[in-house]
Every structure is written in C-alpha cells, then in structure tokens.
Amino acid sequence: MGWEEKVRRVVPYIPGEQPKQKGIIKLNTNECPYPPSPLVKRKAAEFRTDELRLYPDPDASLLVKSLADYYGVKEDQIFVGVGSDDVLAMSFLTFFNSDRPVLFPDITYSFYDVWAELFQIPYRCPALDEDFRLKKEDYLSENGGIVIPNPNAPTGLYEELDTIEEIVASNPDSVVIIDEAYVDFGGRSALELVDKYENLLVVQTFSKSRAMAGIRIGFAAGSSKLICYLKDVKFSFNSYTMNAPSIAWGAASILDDGYFKETVGKIINTRERVKKELSALGFVFPDSSSNFIFASHKSIPASELFEALKQEGIYVRHFNKPRIDNYLRITIGTDEQMDELLTFLKRYI
Known part of the structure; x- marks a missing residue:
C-alpha cells in the first residue's frame, strides 16, 4: 500500500449523464430549456478577450452589487461562487465544525453526504415521511448544523416558509442552510428572513431559472458576520474563483428581470400541463414546485421506463436508491420536448 494508506478516499458525487450524441431530448439534469437573457448574449458579444490576461476581480464586485440591489440586501451580505455546489462546499467547510x-x-x-464525508x-x-415531507421535529434536536x-x-x-422559519429560530446555536436551487419555480424564498436571523444562510444558483448552468454561478445571502466567515475560508482556498465572463454575464442576467420572469413562467405553465397528462397516463408524483416532476408509474417499473426512454433518445434521471428506486425525475423541457416524451409514453404504456 505505502503512500496509498495516506490518501483521503471518498465516494464521489455522480452527476446526471451528459450524452454526447446530437438530436436527443435531455431531461435528466434540470437544465433550463431556454437560452439565457438576450442581455447576456449582448454582453458576451461585447466581451474583450484581451482582458483575459488579467486576473478577475477577486470580490466579484459587479455581480455582488447586482445581486444585493436585486434582493434588497447589503453587499456585505452576499457571497458568490462557481455554481451553488462551490458555495455549499465552502459553507460545509466553514460552518460545520x-x-x-x-x-x-x-x-x-x-x-x-459527499461533502460531509470529504470534510x-x-x-x-x-x-x-411517507409523503416525502419534512418532519419538523427532527430538526429541533441538538445538532452541528442543518x-x-x-x-x-x-x-x-x-x-412553507413558516416551517423553515421555525427550524431556523429553534436552532440559534447552529448555522441553518436553506438550499434554494429551485425556489424560483414555486414558493417564497427564505431570503426575506436573513436580516432577522444571524444563523441563516440562503443559497441559490443561476443554473436553473437563469439558464446559465454552463457558466457556473451560485451565491449565498446571510448576515454580514456569516458572509465574512465564508469569505475568510474561500480566500484561504482560492482568491480568483469567479472568472471575468461569469461576473459580467451574471450581472447582465440579473438586470433582465422581465426575461427571467417570462422564462420561469413558461416552465411553470408547461410543468402544470405535463402533471395532468402524466396523471392521466397512470403516473403518481409529489406536487412539484420545481422545474422537474418526480414520477412513478402504477404498474411499470421506473427502471424499465428509464431504459425504454433512453433507447428512444429521451434522457431522464433514475436513482437506484432506497425508497426512490421506482421513481423517475423528469426535467421540464420546452412544450415540444415534453410533447415528444408524452407521445412516447402514450405509445409505450
């Protein structure tokens, strides 16, 4: 063994499959089916590549200010990172000690659990519970964080936000992280509580509702003290994580609120239509407030449907894990993509 005895070994996170072939319908990684804001496209066209010889702003000031203005918090209450995974990993490392x-x-x-094992x-x-609901009382016992x-x-x-607030309020000695990757598709954000609770950190991403998964932008909002501790750890790890295009294009996305709301609205409308169609085909599912549906068929195993869809060039996500191995997570695509999915399912079922 020798040196291998000293290696830190973890079982890594496995993302959804990223097929290389063209012409498929990709509904397995919860990406947005629509392009980013036209303002982002304009900023990308204007970007001067000669500036890439320079280090980016380590504070990502333009993006931080845009986020602070949009969400009505102070700039020292915002932390940005390379996707919300980066923000969450830094938060685990900082606050769970x-x-x-x-x-x-x-x-x-x-x-x-991968970050917990790694750190x-x-x-x-x-x-x-049996309906996949959070049991509030489970989060009111002694803990090292939530x-x-x-x-x-x-x-x-x-x-509901009342449930989230009760958990935050009942744990003043722990940092409570609310991961809101999908909150724009349904429900109230806990961002409105960050000035009320010093121990609350709210994390969001540009990868879903803002259609920018490929540029990797995430952020956290919390008390200035929480954000200060988070920055200390981040700058002890890497000073220049946010690249210059991410900063500029992320700020442009925030500015185009009309496009953002229009895109989210289209996805929600498609989701609600597809819920009715799937239900008519014999599927059951929790009432999704996200940009995907977690569906199980009453008579056909999820593993069989997963393979049949894949053969048809339609990719969805199947988790071979206890309690959920008979469910498929189906990302909401365009109306045309969802119609192709539904047409195949009607024929297959």
Missing part, C-alpha cells in the same frame, strides 16, 4: 451531527433529509441532494463532518439523515433544500430535490416538494 463540531462533534455534533449535521442534519439533512434522507432523500435529498446527493452531494451533501469528515459527522451527519445524520432524518427520514422524510441543511434543507427547499424545494427539495429530487422530490420537488416545497416546505
């Missing part, structure tokens, strides 16, 4: 277990649900974003953070995963995705992934269920 005790012998008490960090709490997050048993059915949730599967990167949480050697003790954790416990309270089980969601992470709750809202809406949850992969279930798509949103917990």
